Amino acid sequence: MKALLPLALLAALGSLQPASANPATLYQQHCQSCHGDNRMGAMAPALLPQSLERLKPAEILDTIRHGRSATQMPAFAERLADVDIQALAGYLKTAPEQPARWSEADTAASRVVYADPARLPAKPVHRADPQNLFVVVEAGDHHVSVLDGDTLSPITRFQSRFALHGGPKFSPDGRFVYFASRDGWVTQYDLYTLQNVAEIRVGLNTRNVAVSSDGRWVLAGNTLPETLVLLDANGLKPVKTLAVRDAAGKTSRVSAVYDAAPRHSFIVALKDVPELWEISYDPKAARVYPGHVHDYKMGEALSVDGFLNPRVTPLDLVLDDFFFDPAYRHVIGASREGRAQVINLDIRRKVAELPLDGMPHLGSGIAFEEGGHRYMATPNLSSGRVTVIDLDSWQRVKDIPTLGPGFFLRSHENTPYAWVDAMMGPKKDTLAIIDKRTLAVVKTVTPRPGKTTAHVEFTRDGRYALVSVMENPGELLVLDAATFREVKSLPMAKPIGKYNVFNKVTRSEGTSH
Structure with missing residues (x-):
């Protein structure tokens, strides 16, 4: 009262x-x-x-x-x-007196269905190109905005769960977007009808989710409890929960889960044990992986009982951050101790050490092709540089000096430039623009002096770069990707990330996957 x-x-x-x-x-x-x-x-x-x-x-x-x-x-x-x-x-900020627990029964009981997936209309209720929408996560007041990528104007804005993970994931056709909150809620949202379809709480602290390339599954990785939770992507019905532990029984928090589309599998990074897991979701796969307690065989029909039995790659250190080569045959991983390695997923072993030191932020790296060579480039969280690696020789090509430690590096197939922030240092308000042809900084832009400016995402055609002013109140800035001039500003509440549907579902080389 x-x-x-x-x-x-x-x-x-x-x-x-x-x-x-x-x-x-x-x-x-x-x-x-x-x-x-x-x-x-x-x-x-x-x-x-x-x-x-x-x-x-x-x-x-x-x-x-x-x-x-x-x-x-x-x-x-x-x-x-x-x-x-x-x-x-x-x-x-202290742990509860009684350990917090979350069971499969708790997960099942938490599920809420807002709209029958079978009765959703086949066409969008709006006139925007569904492949050129942007989903913007606003952390300042826990909302999500949906933008028309052609007019660069808002279509809708809705309240989200508390503290969404910055990187939502999309169904292969781009119709649905899946959000994960830090306290365990997974949400399926329909970008055609602009409404929530279903929600479920898969744990007490969740790292992120991945969506299978066939659109059938969502896999959530938790740090509390230490589990993986498999969901039906159409309505988020829980399918199976797997306790995450190594062969000796040691439990581990999940660092992240990824979809490796060409392999028809999920890749799971672990935070506490030196292993990398691969979980196939190919119903036609018939594989035997000998020699490990977690090995499994998949028959012609997908068996849920055998589904979450991972193929394990043993490592000699815990890898905290990851990047995939374009074919998804290799994982480039870095530890917090400053070591970086290349892991071949086919033969399940390290094939190279990488000359990456400090704290490379591989998860925000990009791939690109220039002069007949394939490269990856990554910002660094502890120093002002972007490191470029040749993906054929696994050798460092160049360290490009930047304005300070950066978090995000972004580009697009239709632009010769890559944009990197310096948000971890004193030049947090300035972006450096790198020419991918010369591997040199050719321009710096400071659109809002004194304000944290980071995370670039391009329109479907690569013509415009959308930039976040990560303040509350903040802004979403639209810059011409060729002239670097500002053409529009939208008020936002600390927009920590924005994601173009087409770039995500086509796995653009210039953005995170």
Whole structure:
């Protein structure tokens, strides 16, 4: 009933509460009804350390004090003493007294279907080209915008789950987009009818999801609990859950899951054990992989019981970040210790060490062809450079100096340029533009001085580059990809990423997969 009382009375009640109250008691009094027992989430997100790891302490304090606009999260600055707010914020960053658990039954019970997939109309309800839509993840207020890539104007904007992973995934035809939130929710959204189709909570902390190239499956990878969850892509019905552990029984968090379309398989990167997993979803595959406790055989018909039995590639270190060569025969991986390797997925072993040091961000790398050679290029999280590697010889071709440590590198088949940010350093407001023909920086642009500017995505034809001003409030800038001049700006709430349907489903060499 407190929410119905006048603000002045609420303030008076808050001032009567003793300072330095037990934070667990504060949670039960003020947070439990929305965020759930044991902080696992209910109508509001989970408040576990894993769920909050990307929030700075100041952001957590600000949310408790002032609430969140456009949500049901209230402000507590007038109800709680500041010392109690600080104690509560610290409490949320610690592990619960009882270990948080999430079972297959919990997953099944969480599923909500909003629209019968069998009754969805065959054509879009809007006039935009469905292959040239952009999906924009706005972290500032947990919303998603859908843009018409031809007019570069919004079609719709809707509220998302809390703290979406920046990289949504698409069905092969581009009709559906799948989102994963940090606290375990997977959402299927229909870009034809602009509505949610289904949602399901697959865990308490989820890294990301992958969609199979045949459009049948969604695979979610969790860090809490340490599981893989297989879902039917059409309606998100749970199919099977696999505990992630090595041959000795050691459990591991999932670092990421990927779809390797040419191989008709998922690739799973592990965070705590030196292994790389490959899970085939080809129903016609008949393969035997001898020599490992996880080996499996797939018959002519897809067996769900045998489906999540991975082909394991043993490694000599844990690889934290990854890049695939265009044929998906090789994984280029880097560890946090500064080592990088090339793993051949066919023979299941390392075939080369790579001259990559520091913290290369391979997951945001690009591939391109120039002068008859195939190259990959990656930014670096710890130094101002882009490293170019020859994909035939696995040798470093060049280190291109940039303005500072960068997170994203992006390009397109129809442009000779690659764009890289420096968002991890003092030049966070400036993008460097690299000529792929000369491997040199030819231009820098600072569209919004002093504001973090990063993550470029191109229109379907490569004519325009969309750039995020990652502030709240922020902007989505449209720049001409040839002249680098700004042609349009759209207000956004910290747009952490935007994704063009055509570029994603065709696996453009200039964007992440």
